[in-house]
Amino acid sequence: MISYLKGAILYKTLDYIILLTNGIGYKVSLPENLNKQLREGQDGVEVHCSLMIRNEETLELYGFASPESLGMFTMLxxxxxxxxxxxxxxxxxxNPEDIKKAIMERNTNFFRGIKGLGEKKIQTILLSLTGRVGEFDKNRGGSGDEALDALVALGFSRGQVKEALDRIDSSISDSEKRIKEALKLLGGRK
Structure with missing residues (x-):
């Protein structure tokens, strides 16, 4: 899994950058507020990444300025x-504190204006995360279990993933192997 990159911005659009690291260009989608701070050709750019798998064949990288921002993205x-x-x-x-505050205060106005995010989805976010923002403070970047976070990011429920990971041989500690074994158990259930 790619969780951190540092390099020079080779190319920049409104939605993503191409970050050149050791001769390899990574397409990294960024939050708009971070993207605005960066410029093409800038060197020493550091991003904390989340690698998402879409349609079982497309890999997408999402980058953030801090582990806290990455943790908020993972929770969302x-x-x-x-x-x-x-x-x-x-x-x-x-920043993550602003988002956390909006969730805790159930501030629906904070989330308005995002394309594709209507009142119903805003309410779903608030209901789902109100009790979990304290958990965010403890973890700051996910659950601490790379396999759990990766499988949840693939669309499986946290409960299904925990159940599958509990059934895997405890001697398997490598995250990649744990993910493969859990995927076998989860099959097509999403």
Missing amino acids: NTVSGIGPKAALAICSLG
């Missing part, structure tokens, strides 16, 4: 009906 992705693009748009609204 666990909400039913909120995909990485919507989570990225929400992360563009402010």
